[in-house]
Amino acid sequence: MLLTWYHIHARPLPWRDAPEPYATWLSEVILQQTQVATGTAYWHRFLDHYPTVEDLASAPIESIMGLWKGLGYYSRARNLHAAARAVVHNHQGELPILAKDWQRLPGVGAYTAAAIASICHGEPVPVVDGNVQRVLARVFDILDPVDRKAGRDAIRSWSEALISREDPGSSNQAWMELGATVCKPKNPQCGKCPVQVGCLARKRDTWSARPVKQAQKPPVAMTVLFRVSLRQRKNTREWWIERRPERGIWGGMECFPATMEEESAPTGCDGKAILGPFEHALTHRKLTGWFVLDSGAQIAHDGQEKPNGEWVPVEDDSRAWPRMVEKALSELRTWAVKN
Numbered sequence: 566m567l568l569t570w571y572h573i574h575a576r577p578l579p580w581r582d583a584p585e586p587y588a589t590w591l592s593e594v595i596l597q598q599t600q601v602a603t604g605t606a607y608w609h610r611f612l613d614h615y616p617t618v619e620d621l622a623s624a625p626i627e628s629i630m631g632l633w634k635g636l637g638y639y640s641r642a643r644n645l646h647a648a649a650r651a652v653v654h655n656h657q658g659e660l661p662i663l664a665k666d667w668q669r670l671p672g673v674g675a676y677t678a679a680a681i682a683s684i685c686h687g688e689p690v691p692v693v694d695g696n697v698q699r700v701l702a703r704v705f706d707i708l709d710p711v712d713r714k715a716g717r718d719a720i721r722s723w724s725e726a727l728i729s730r731e732d733p734g735s736s737n738q739a740w741m742e743l744g745a746t747v748c749k750p751k752n753p754q755c756g757k758c759p760v761q762v763g764c765l766a767r768k769r770d771t772w773s774a775r776p777v778k779q780a781q782k783p784p785v786a787m788t789v790l791f792r793v794s795l796r797q798r799k800n801t802r803e804w805w806i807e808r809r810p811e812r813g814i815w816g817g818m819e820c821f822p823a824t825m826e827e828e829s830a831p832t833g834c835d836g837k838a839i840l841g842p843f844e845h846a847l848t849h850r851k852l853t854g855w856f857v858l859d860s861g862a863q864i865a866h867d868g869q870e871k872p873n874g875e876w877v878p879v880e881d882d883s884r885a886w887p888r889m890v891e892k893a894l895s896e897l898r899t900w901a902v903k904n
């Protein structure tokens with residue numbers, strides 16, 4: 566019933582036509598935190614620039630980050646690149662087949678691995694994303710919070726029991742599609758749902774309370790101080806930017822030197838405030854940003870310019886900045902050319 570519904574109602578997405586592992590992998594990574602409409606354009610752009618895993622592996626990370634610009638969650642792009650390099654250098658360019666082998670690649674979790682292995686190779690491993698979680702929590706009226714072990718285990722058991730052995734790829738996609746298009750968080754269209762007859766939440770009218778989730782901790786309030794250092798080179802106004810450490814917030818991205826504190830006001834810098842306070846929300850943090858002028862931001866403890874940075878024209882638009890900084894860039898540029 567569900568598979569029949571899927572084959573009739575599935576949205577025509579380009580990577581579904583003739584699923585191929587590299588293109589499917591790209592689509593899964595791009596769509597992890599991105600709407601389908603936006604993600605599709607990026608997917609085409611990536612395949613045009615890097616048609617094979619070898620092309621992706623040999624591309625400079627700066628080019629990949631540039632192409633990723635606007636998608637956010639840049640660790641996905643860095644992991645994609647690292648995984649492509651691992652495939653080329655350690656596996657002669659052969660992409661894995663089994664889900665467990667996909668999971669050995671950087672950034673490939675259980676969800677992505679199961680999606681590729683089931684869709685491209687017919688391995689019967691269930692895919693559990695937020696959509697599947699919601700649908701199953703409703704169909705079986707699961708009371709355990711799905712963000713805790715008992716709830717996760719219940720969802721996992723049901724998804725393993727329900728996956729089609731004949732066509733696991735379509736089966737996985739059908740549950741995801743059902744959650745994305747019919748069993749939506751608000752106003753599920755139960756009258757059009759292929760599993761409505763067996764759905765306990767529909768029968769008991771509990772759908773609006775499923776899935777149950779444990780109360781999340783409130784986000785931690787933090788202050789970020791961005792230190793902007795400027796110089797004039799002939800007719801060009803330049804500022805100093807540096808690559809952030811791979812681990813941690815905005816890992817590997819280029820940005821003004823920045824420090825983050827659990828404080829309500831900036832400390833540790835006497836520089837003139839350029840812009841602030843500037844609000845930005847992350848999943849677990851509520852950030853308040855200040856941009857300050859600091860002519861020594863590029864200097865390391867040894868008195869030399871830091872090795873992880875460079876002077877770039879303030880008009881340079883090719884960098885992948887953290888979203889928080891990107892929102893302030895046009896105002897900062899206007900300020901920088903006047904000062």
Ligand code: SF4
Pocket residue numbers: 700703704747748749753754755756758759760761764765766767772
């Ligand atoms: Fe969701 Fe309604 Fe279908 Fe149940 S019947 S799975 S609540 S859309």
